Amino acid sequence: MRRLGAIIVAGLLGGVVVHILAVLAYPALGGRDLWSELEAYGPPSAFALVPQPTDGGESPSYLDPNMIHAICRTDLAESPHRVGLDLNVPFWSLGVFDRRGRSVYGLNSTTAGESGLDLLLIASRDLEALRTAPPDVVDEVVLVDLPADPVVVVLRAFVPDPTLAPTVAAEVRAAECASAGDLEPAIVTPDPLPGPAE
Amino acid sequence: MRRRLNELMLVIAIAIVSGIGSALIAMDLSRDSAALSIGPWQAASPASGSEGNPYRRAAAATGDGIPLGTDEGIAFLARSDSAGEPLDGRCDYEVSGQAPSAALWTFTVYDGEERLMDNPAGRTGFHSREILRREDGSFAILVSAGPRPGNWLPVASASEMTFAFRLYDAAFGAGIGGTERPMPEIVAVGCR
Numbered sequence: 551m552r553r554l555g556a557i558i559v560a561g562l563l564g565g566v567v568v569h570i571l572a573v574l575a576y577p578a579l580g581g582r583d584l585w586s587e588l589e590a591y592g593p594p595s596a597f598a599l600v601p602q603p604t605d606g607g608e609s610p611s612y613l614d615p616n617m618i619h620a621i622c623r624t625d626l627a628e629s630p631h632r633v634g635l636d637l638n639v640p641f642w643s644l645g646v647f648d649r650r651g652r653s654v655y656g657l658n659s660t661t662a663g664e665s666g667l668d669l670l671l672i673a674s675r676d677l678e679a680l681r682t683a684p685p686d687v688v689d690e691v692v693l694v695d696l697p698a699d700p701v702v703v704v705l706r707a708f709v710p711d712p713t714l715a716p717t718v719a720a721e722v723r724a725a726e727c728a729s730a731g732d733l734e735p736a737i738v739t740p741d742p743l744p745g746p747a748e
Numbered sequence: 749m750r751r752r753l754n755e756l757m758l759v760i761a762i763a764i765v766s767g768i769g770s771a772l773i774a775m776d777l778s779r780d781s782a783a784l785s786i787g788p789w790q791a792a793s794p795a796s797g798s799e800g801n802p803y804r805r806a807a808a809a810t811g812d813g814i815p816l817g818t819d820e821g822i823a824f825l826a827r828s829d830s831a832g833e834p835l836d837g838r839c840d841y842e843v844s845g846q847a848p849s850a851a852l853w854t855f856t857v858y859d860g861e862e863r864l865m866d867n868p869a870g871r872t873g874f875h876s877r878e879i880l881r882r883e884d885g886s887f888a889i890l891v892s893a894g895p896r897p898g899n900w901l902p903v904a905s906a907s908e909m910t911f912a913f914r915l916y917d918a919a920f921g922a923g924i925g926g927t928e929r930p931m932p933e934i935v936a937v938g939c940r
Binding site: 553557558560561562563564565566567568569571572573576584588600603610611612613614615616617619621640641643644645646647651652653655656657658659660661704706708710711712 | 877
């Protein structure tokens with residue numbers, strides 16, 4: 551009987567260790583993978599419209615029918631990405647999420663103060679190089695300093711009336727989310743070497 | 749020897765069951781406490797990557813749908829009315845009161861399967877720019893099978909319902925406790 555008690559106590563002590571390990575490991579191992587969930591909607595490094603429930607077919611759960619949603623998956627470890635949009639709607643918002651769906655950056659038309667926006671999503675380590683040799687384009691964009699990881703950009707555009715949906719959808723389709731490849735030479739080779747640029 | 753091995757297995761089994769089980773329970777409790785709730789309305793915990801205790805971080809790594817960042821807005825879901833009764837498609841509801849200040853809000857009704865509620869009129873919600881208001885700025889939405897004057901939302905469901913109230917560019921962060929914030933009341937006004 552005493553032996554059984556010892557077994558239970560040892561088991562519970564082991565349980566404390568398992569508990570701590572499970573809680574710490576969960577965000578890295580389990581949980582959701584937003585990147586993979588959204589894979590079906592389109593290729594990476596471009597905005598893809600998320601189908602509205604009214605379009606028929608599968609759409610994500612609890613989608614706000616008053617918004618047109620577009621998503622863009624990008625990997626900032628590969629290159630910085632530029633996000634450009636110009637939406638003539640009463641409200642829009644832009645969120646940047648990590649692979650697990652946690653918010654890392656966000657803004658909306660009220661905080662942005664204008665209809666158009668030009669962002670450069672850039673990994674901190676690339677930002678350092680960019681500062682030492684800033685290309686002209688840096689003056690025109692808002693720099694968003696993020697970890698060098700895959701991110702999901704979500705754009706929401708408010709549709710005040712269903713009849714305006716095609717117009718808003720066209721504006722959302724025109725939004726740009728692309729690898730800022732033209733910045734790479736300046737980032738990769740910050741040294742002002744003589745001779746023609748790469 | 750045989751007995752020793754059995755005892756060791758028992759210790760390991762107790763460790764795994766109690767450890768994983770208590771971790772799941774703690775994360776579940778943490779999810780509830782991290783949520784902002786005002787009356788029947790519950791907002792998901794703001795899922796910021798690096799802050800918060802490990803339980804909240806673990807709980808925040810779950811979720812579904814397209815996420816809404818804290819700088820974009822806040823989404824509240826209600827699965828029961830203000831009296832605590834589950835929302836039922838066979839009942840009529842009045843959703844009335846004031847909304848917290850926001851650039852825009854939307855009210856949407858979903859069925860029990862997290863899908864937009866199907867109805868012949870194709871109307872699944874209202875937003876702050878189209879709703880009819882009283883003189884003091886308050887409003888009332890009638891979620892009902894039969895036609896109603898004013899902001900009528902037709903229901904063609906006999907199952908559970910979920911109401912969503914989304915505040916875009918809301919004036920309050922999700923970290924601020926909000927019992928005094930005005931959120932609309934959900935009152936059952938009759939059941940069939």
